[in-house]
Amino acid sequence: MFKKISRRDLAGLLGLSALGLAAPAGAQRSAAKPGTYVPASFPKDFLWGTATSSYQVEGAVDEDGRGPSIWDTFAHAEGNIEDRSNGDIACDHYHRYKDDVGLIRDLGAKAYRFSIAWPRVFPDGIGTPNPKGLDFYDRLIDELLKTGIEPYATLYHWDLPQALQERVGGWLSSETSRAFADYAGHVVARLGDRVRSFFTVNECGRFVPFGYGLGIDAPGLKLPQAEVNQARHHVALAHGLAVQAIRAHGRAGTRVGVAENITSCVPAIDTEANIEATRVATRELNAGFLNVILTGAYTEGFLRYAGATAPKFTAEELKIIATPTDFLGLNIYAPGHYITASDRPPGFDVLPFPSAFPHMSSDWLRIAPETMYWAPRLAAEIWNVDAIYISENGTSSIDRRAGDGQVYDLDRVMFLRNYLGQLQRAIADGVPVKGYFLWSLMDNFEWIYGYGKRFGVYWVDFETQARTPKLSAFFYRDVIARNAIGA
Ligand code: NOJ
Numbered sequence: 001m002f003k004k005i006s007r008r009d010l011a012g013l014l015g016l017s018a019l020g021l022a023a024p025a026g027a028q029r030s031a032a033k034p035g036t037y038v039p040a041s042f043p044k045d046f047l048w049g050t051a052t053s054s055y056q057v058e059g060a061v062d063e064d065g066r067g068p069s070i071w072d073t074f075a076h077a078e079g080n081i082e083d084r085s086n087g088d089i090a091c092d093h094y095h096r097y098k099d100d101v102g103l104i105r106d107l108g109a110k111a112y113r114f115s116i117a118w119p120r121v122f123p124d125g126i127g128t129p130n131p132k133g134l135d136f137y138d139r140l141i142d143e144l145l146k147t148g149i150e151p152y153a154t155l156y157h158w159d160l161p162q163a164l165q166e167r168v169g170g171w172l173s174s175e176t177s178r179a180f181a182d183y184a185g186h187v188v189a190r191l192g193d194r195v196r197s198f199f200t201v202n203e204c205g206r207f208v209p210f211g212y213g214l215g216i217d218a219p220g221l222k223l224p225q226a227e228v229n230q231a232r233h234h235v236a237l238a239h240g241l242a243v244q245a246i247r248a249h250g251r252a253g254t255r256v257g258v259a260e261n262i263t264s265c266v267p268a269i270d271t272e273a274n275i276e277a278t279r280v281a282t283r284e285l286n287a288g289f290l291n292v293i294l295t296g297a298y299t300e301g302f303l304r305y306a307g308a309t310a311p312k313f314t315a316e317e318l319k320i321i322a323t324p325t326d327f328l329g330l331n332i333y334a335p336g337h338y339i340t341a342s343d344r345p346p347g348f349d350v351l352p353f354p355s356a357f358p359h360m361s362s363d364w365l366r367i368a369p370e371t372m373y374w375a376p377r378l379a380a381e382i383w384n385v386d387a388i389y390i391s392e393n394g395t396s397s398i399d400r401r402a403g404d405g406q407v408y409d410l411d412r413v414m415f416l417r418n419y420l421g422q423l424q425r426a427i428a429d430g431v432p433v434k435g436y437f438l439w440s441l442m443d444n445f446e447w448i449y450g451y452g453k454r455f456g457v458y459w460v461d462f463e464t465q466a467r468t469p470k471l472s473a474f475f476y477r478d479v480i481a482r483n484a485i486g487a
Pocket of ligand 1: 202
């Protein structure tokens with residue numbers, strides 16, 4: 001793709017040469033006098049990557065023995081998806097993966113986070129694995145490695161086998177937790193010779209409340225809070241059991257962690273007292289998942305607040321849930337809450353958002369780059385984590401192709417530049433962030449919004465499946481090439 005439109009061409013198109021912005025990528029410095037401006041650089045071994053997930057990009061839902069997932073069922077049911085679309089074809093990544101690996105290469109990214117579709121591997125969720133179930137991932141991984149891109153595989157990105165939903169109620173049952181561990185062990189035994197890093201579960205903080213409480217994600221249930229809390233507990237248990245299965249079946253050096261949309265708390269004003277209150281808030285507002293998997297206990301505050309709706313659990317389960325991991329993946333988009341200190345228990349106040357708080361084209365995606373500083377910093381401090389990956393960050397935009405066919409997504413560039421600036425600040429302050437996965441490599445099926453919300457740095461024409469780099473792809477390529485923001 002980049003071969004067709006080089007950076008120089010693009011710069012020419014945009015008339016940037018005159019502004020001095022057309023310099024070739026590289027470890028260059030600005031023309032400013034030495035000492036007047038230091039580009040915000042990242043550590044030498046910082047890992048730059050991009051991310052997608054199976055149901056959002058693969059398509060090929062009936063191929064090679066794949067069973068149905070809850071998202072097939074949910075997307076095909078009337079009224080669930082804004083533009084009445086589904087993931088039947090999506091980006092056709094299943095067939096176009098070689099070209100797509102080329103797109104990652106063209107960005108200069110060195111890692112690709114993708115997810116494995118459980119119903120491809122175990123069409124019924126459990127039992128006999130589909131002999132062809134991992135063949136696609138074999139091919140994808142080989143292509144990545146051949147291209148010098150490290151695979152980061154997520155085991156669960158929401159496409160639960162429909163059979164498990166029907167038989168045991170999905171995450172309402174700990175049978176699903178055990179089935180997940182069996183699936184994880186099988187995958188690691190097969191792919192662990194080439195995949196070194198696995199994420200267990202993606203965004204428990206979304207798919208449980210949205211899928212089981214609010215009914216707006218698959219499987220579309222509106223259940224009482226007690227059942228939502230129990231489902232979350234089973235996901236935590238699934239994570240812990242999967243970590244154990246990965247240790248049992250993986251090679252030495254296999255690494256594993258969760259990828260979670262942490263409820264990110266930001267001090268409204270950076271005073272000592274507010275920062276401390278934000279620490280408390282971060283722990284308490286993540287008590288149902290991150291805190292329990294990283295400490296092995298539900299906080300008193302969580303149990304008190306949940307009261308009769310608290311999950312049922314055993315001490316043995318808590319031990320499993322907190323099986324040590326190797327890194328923490330944080331998906332960071334919008335700020336969860338702005339916090340101030342309070343004299344009253346629990347020691348913090350959550351401030352209301354003003355109605356005019358700015359957001360990107362997804363109205364939930366409020367713009368707060370400082371989230372990228374505080375979330376990893378506080379997570380590292382609270383849970384004593386020594387390796388964090390930003391497992392997702394990016395934005396939707398109302399992208400349009402201009403008359404010349406290009407997509408000038410200046411709003412995405414603005415968003416990325418500012419979030420990356422805060423990430424650099426965190427790392428400079430000693431927060432152990434080791435890598436960053438931009439969501440997303442290309443436009444794809446954005447769940448209940450269908451194809452209407454575009455998150456890619458590559459534009460996808462869903463009629464022809466052609467991919468075109470947006471301005472943000474050039475921006476990201478430049479950041480990676482310089483390993484810095486700024487020149
Ligand atoms: C997080 C989810 O993991 C991903 O699937 C989704 O597309 C992005 N957020 C953007 O909403």
